[in-house]
Amino acid sequence: MVVVIVGGGLAGLHAARLLHAADVPFRLIEARERLGGRILSADTAGHAFTDGFDLGPSWFWPEMHPEMARLVSALGLAAFPQHDDGDVLVERSRSAPPQRHPGFRQEPRSMRLAGGTGTLVRALAAGLPGDAIHLGAQVTRVALEAAGVRLTLRGSEGGEAGLLAGQVILALPPRLIDATIAFAPAIEPATRLAWRDTATWMAPHAKFFAFYERPFWRDAGLSGMAQSMVGPLAEIHDATTASGAAALFGFVGVPADGRAAIGTEGLAQTCLDQLARLFGPAAARPGVTLLKDWSADPLTATAEDRRGGAHPLPRQGSWVTGAWQDRLYLAGSETSAVAPGYLAGALDAAQRAVAQTLGRIERGNTAIPALGGA
Incomplete structure (x- = not known):
């Protein structure tokens, strides 16, 4: 058969x-x-790469999902924890500076695969x-x-x-x-x-990446994690790879139709403006940026997926x-x-x-x- x-x-x-x-x-x-x-673990141009940044899923939780942990172990893959050392930033208003709060160790730990989930x-x-x-x-x-x-x-x-x-x-x-x-x-x-x-997981969402020569935010005691009620990025994390390639990434909080209306260049600039508000002037000067909008991928999303982000x-x-x-x-x-x-x-x-x-x-x-x- x-x-x-x-x-x-x-x-x-x-x-x-x-x-x-x-x-x-x-x-x-x-x-x-x-x-x-x-x-999709990709290079800075968005092409599949053996030591890439995760444009799709990044994390797994061994304690919550032991079957995933067993598969990773059986395949001999190396995992490392999501970087969460340092303070967390919260942006509540455009008229006020972001609030800085002591960081905390997330439990269960969010784990990533060395080389990206594509491994x-x-x-x-x-x-x-x-x-x-x-x-x-x-x-x-x-x-x-x-x-x-x-x-x-x-x-x-x-x-x-x-x-x-x-x-x-x-x-x-x-x-x-x-x-x-x-x-x-x-x-x-x-x-x-x-x-x-x-609902299709990931289909309504977009991820924005800014790539840097080094993870400068760590020097200031920041974890790279931030939450914002202002946007356009609603949630930001350190995306630096296990090999040391530095990046910040965020989930875009603007709905799919709004992203399309703003356009890729306009959205990238507003994202960089936000990163600069949060992490300082160095964040406004990445080597390159990348936006992966899953709602625009016809092999992932349908018209229904543009109208919501439910899990x-x-x-x-x-x-x-x-x-x-x-x-x-x-x-x-x-x-x-x-x-x-x-x-x-x-x-x-x-x-x-x-x-x-x-x-x-x-x-x-x-x-x-x-x-x-x-």
Whole structure:
């Protein structure tokens, strides 16, 4: 039996790892020309890099999410704590200077991976057969047939191809699935509504980075952490890497439509003005800045994601119903019952989807088609 995994982020890669360990053949299909999905560790130009800054998720919490800690350990990856030594700044009004408060050690500790979260993606991919991974192919249609499930793939140059599978794991956000994939037969209306109503983690947000020669704020006894009710950055952190490349980053508090209206250059300047108010004149002179707006990424966000920033919540009930429930499984982080919207949620959702898939195979409830083209 061939299992097709759609989505090459953490959930899809972990599902592939589990299937590979169970000697179940699989194909992993990823629309981007890179693996990782919302995990993107990049250089200062925003390109994927082996010792990069995390434009997507940065942290994990071993005490809260032991499964994530176990995977990091099993893959032999190095982790280090988020820098939180020093005072914290709070900006309550543009007319008053920021308030400085004694710092505190966060518990549980926020941990980061040396080299960026992208090291996790590379380590997982390295353990998989290369010929089972296909980049630059977006699934646009999924059809249930007597022999299995037929997927229609659109390549980066617009051509289409078909793929036949016995089981399909959609390792994508439910809202993105609803917006980008057609189903035959159609998904039941109540199930589609549940998918559409599930917030996509990171999709409404943008992260702004300012890169410096050195972390000068530490000399002043500052942690690099700040909170602001003025903006445009609502929450700021030290993004300096384990190798010492210095940066501050912040979550932009301006909604997606407002960011688009201001424009990248205008938003960058207002962010630098704010960093200077908080951390002094040196903060206004970075070597370069970078804005990653996930709401503008069509392989992450839909129009629904521009209108809110809610974190996904655990949901009761099945994610797949009707004619599809023996062939199709959802594995995006948002579908986790224990940690939706976290890296650990992606692992949990992948494990659940693979367990369901293997269970169907063992019970012999589905046909076992050969892999083929349209």
